[in-house]
Amino acid sequence: MTSVLTPPAEAPRAPVRTRNGRLLALVTGLLGLGLAGAVVHLTQGTSAVDAGDVLGLVFGGSAEGTADVVVEARLPRLLAAVLVGVALSLSGAVLQSISRNIMAAPDTLAVNAGAHLAIVAVAAFGVSLPLMGAAGVAFFGGLGAATLVLLLSGGGGTGSARLVLAGTATALAMIALTTTLLLLFAQETRGLFAWGEGSLDQNGLSGVRTFAPLVAVVLAVLLVMGRRLDLVHLGDDHARALGVSVTRVRVSAVMLAVLLAAAAVVLAGPVGFVGLAAPALVRLLASTVPRLHRHIVLLPVAALAGAVLVITADVLIRALVGSQTALEVPTGVVTTIFGAIFLIALARTLRISGSPGEPPAATTRTGLGAARYRVLLIVIALVAVGVVIGGTLAGDAKLLLGDLANWVTGQAGPIVSGVMDNRLPRVVAAVLAGASLALAGAVIQNVSRNPLAEPGILGVTGGAGFGAVVVITLVPTSGFWLQAGAAGLGAVLAATLVFASAARRGFASDNLVLIGFGVWAGTTALIALLITLTDPWNESKALTWLSGSTYGRTFEHLVPMLVAILVTVPVLWYLREVLDLVSLDEETPRLLGVRVPRARLALLVCAVVLTGAAVAGVGVVSFVGLVAPHAARALVGRRSARVLPVAALLGGTLVCLADLIGRSVIAPAQLPAGLVTALVGTPYFLWLLHRSRS
Template sequence: MSDAARPGSGAPAGPVLAPEPPGTPLRRLGTAGVFVLTLAAVVLMAAAHVTQGTSSIGAFDLLALPFGGDEEAARVLLASRLPRLLAGVAVGVALGVAGSLLQSVARNPMASPDTLAVSSGAHVAVATAAAFGLALPLPVSGGLALVGGLAAAGLVMALSAGGRAGTTRLILAGSATALALQSLTNLVMILFEEETTGLFAWGSGSLVQSDFGAVAQFGPLIAAVTVVAVLAGPRVDILGLGDDTAAVLGVNVRRLRGWLVLMAVLLAAAAVTIAGPIGFVGLCAPVIVRLLPRTIPGLHRNRALLPLSGLAGALIVLGSDILLRAALGGQAGVEVPPGVVTTILGAGVMIWLARRYRDAGPTRRPPAVRTGGTRSRGAFLAVVTVCAVLLVAAVVAGLLGGDRWLLTGDVLNWLQGRSGRALTFVLDQRWPRVLAAVLAGAALAVAGAAVQAVCRNPLAEPGVLGVTAGAGVGAIALLAAAPLAGVWMMSATAGAGALVTFAAVYALSWRGGLHSDRLVLIGIAMQAACTSVTVLIIVKADPWNTALALTWLSGSTYGRVPAQLVPVVLALLVTVPLLAWLRRDLDLLALDEDTPRVLGVPLEPVRLAALAGAVVLTSTAVSAVGVVGFVGLVAPHAARALVGSRHARMLPVAALLGALLVSLADTLGRTVIAPAQVPAGLVTALIGTPYFVYLLWRARAQADAS
């Protein structure tokens, strides 16, 4: 392995390519030649970009403008196409340079404004301002985006030890933080639907510009920060040699790293303010540049790497916009965000990186939660009894709470068939919701326990494998195509989406065996791709009516009917006995790779059976209540802390805790701001994020101590 790919060697780990023989055309071309070719590609891409649009004005009309062409063509060019083009170039350059800086700081090829949740932090700040009707000037919006991005990046970098403690922990920390921030953004858009109309598509990046105002104000800032970053390139090169070496050579490591992160976040915040969060450009652009041969003198030093990454970012953004409008028509440039295309492209790059690199970070083993050793049978039964009593209390509270509070006597009368018409109507609407929350919570918790055992990663959950997002793609596609589709069709479509996604993740993760870190990284990439496909379906179906889809994607029990619960019940009846039968194998599987083989456990069949069970449970839960996050992470961890890590005891306690968590989240969502409602998935995300942060911080403290 070369120094470029060796952990802790300094430079961000990049693809290991065979050196190009001396005298080849690219070597003779040199760094200046590469710059010239890249600039030429940007110019050609820009020329193609301005010929596209919703009007019939084409290339010949634009070429005739210097010779007194049509005034309408000049108006369209200045009012629409040039602002869009310049926005694409500015955003691409900003994200490319930001991604390169973050990868250098973290010495990690998967660091980017997206994986460090910078874009999500900036987005939630801008969306919150819009929700409260604040018509802020662009510089103030940019300042808000900067604050949000800095806060998110600081949290992720702190939790992942600056990204140097392992790729898996960096990506998990970033994805969890981004999920929490996206949940907060979705909550704002649901509660302030009128004020945030159109922000859903903008949340995936939109290049639609009404004038040159945004580019004129932030373009000089992007250029200035880029120049400063390029001038600091030699010191960044020294930083890449390692903290100790850099300190010996006179570099103040902490100060330099802080300034580099600030510049990267400033660039990402400017990009978000101009066009919204366009995903994964900051990941793809530096990786593409690093693929260029290392035999070209000076090409991989930061003075060349940073501006080339910016140009590559511009190529990615413009190319994605061209591809989108060429495939779906000019109107798609208005309705469909180009961030959908860049995110799918970035997911492909992330999968490619995950297949090439093996992470041995601290997340390979669970952080040492207090399992209490081997609990006695009496203690286990006591925990189960307490959890069951709490669950019953939560169910009762769910039946009583809502926009209209009831009494326990009302529920007893309803159970005996002696309640009035109005009371009967209310409870007939509530009990399927309460039961849906209980069943979905139990299913997601059991699925999370299975995923954590197979991945040997306590920070994993079904959503990390892309299963939840895949089920969401299937369900949203059906909602868009046939809004009145039946329950079984919804369950089948969600299940098909989950199974297809899982099959793809499993196949891509297999490389001479199933590696747990690779499985997690590829699953997160697939999750991002499926989320972008979901956005594409929603904005194409009805870009101005996203409240229903947003509510469903945030996990809601609203409008549940008894028939929708049947698939979840069947999945639990089939899968829970299967996992209980495999309980001893799962105990061994959670230890390491070698112990199960030595003891004769058929490793791959057990993994496949456990993951298939998790997929079935997750897909049916998604079809019943939508996308609910963090339950599969929090419930197994809490169960492990209460009764130990043996699956014979942990699985039933996890199921009870998962049911309790979703039930309480649903009740809180229905009562806190009644008659308005907060989807249960948003409540679980906001509850689960602090616990996830605690786990990551504990894991870092243990890694530092060791």
């Protein structure tokens, strides 16, 4: 596959008047929607100023105080919505063009996550910067993230799934760092959680006055570069033949796109998916409005579409929950939900995947003999036992092996008994959660035939997290079993949505990844919406749970994971040969008499049950379902009979080790295990992605 963003096929020439009429109708329609939304936007607010007062202000008959309310409170929010929509849409349009990939955007290239991390890091360490200084910090954070993602994805043109996977991995690592700072520096970063979802609240017009000239200048420069962007978008060889310096144009365009995204982040926080949805929608209209493929037309129309999208989202959220409540709801949550729906619909319809391939590690160590495999399995098991013992002994209070032996025999004192009663359930919970996620990841990778898939990237973990957070926030007195049931239900619903949507393209791996990314983004936005609506000033409880923490776990919390493993492992072992066959292709298992849909459904149900139980037990833990199966295949080959037990041991060891690090490094304070696994797993994932670039 060369590109997922190719110019539309040459169509029969329509009369110039008809073509201009279509473009004029599109621009007129967008302007009409934008003006109508702006009028409604100005009538919404917490003060007593209504639509009649605003109209009176326009025609010179306003009541006293109306002008102050409109100019000082409502107009800044409206102008911020326009500016953010324009900046993000221009950024996304440019990134899509230079990567020739319709999925490129400030979100999928981790620009927003990098800029957000930079801003939070500055705030956490008590550094106060002016707006332009903050913009510079955000610019370098976003530029570093975008550069890394583009390098790992081969410039973006090698496939949408690769671009999204690289961007998602980088964003998850940066989100983990950001969440760590929010938890460790709660006072210094208070209020940045809601801002981190994209909030249009403004303190006067200073921010708009600062960044509006910057956005205008960048737009003018991009329009001047329009012809060169057209040629680069068509192909590097074609552009070079016409005298265009492709490298210079690409570097300049990336820097301008990141600058636009950084300005939007500083002004309103990371407003999600505007940079993806608005320009992609405009590009999809190019088949009926052919002149849209020219950047001198595309860029202004995309900017207008982005402004309309952000205004509409802000109007909608205030109409649904009221202006007072809407002050606590980030507008970026609504745009992210819109964008997730758009991405899922787009991934269902676009043919963006070639033939799926087996995991890169599938061909390694295929000749490992039975005796060597048993020795390796014993070594891994001993390492796991060692980590479990270390996790039991180490922490804020250090124990000795003698203390452990006394506790086992019932001869320990009250202090040792108290420590063990609190610590042992945490260690066992980490092991069970890691084993569950590793098994789920191995199954999902084989069924989807995507070596980089895992429960988190496919949206299953996000669905489970959303289900649990619904209960935590709406029913604060709920018990563990209600939370566990909600997590399981959320995982089932998310998995059903992902795989039912991907069925249209025969479960093509790229489609699965993109749809899963959309579900993950949508559930993340819904979680943020619940937190900000129900308890915006105490987000730490949900942040800790969403980061995968074993804190406060008791033996009761282990039951769902233990039951899930006891139920699913016999099924997986029985279907181990089927699991190998479905990872090859569609035809081979059918020729051997396997009922592929039924087998795939049974395997995916096992993966969903394991994921839901793990999330219910310890919260959201990232990358274990990716790292452990890959490492297992690298050690023992691709046969599921060997991969499953090794992956389970490695997964349990990884989470237990992450929990130990989180409890020990900054004791008596603690880092959630999920943050540590994200920070450890992301480099491994990026290395896998880099290794498979060819």
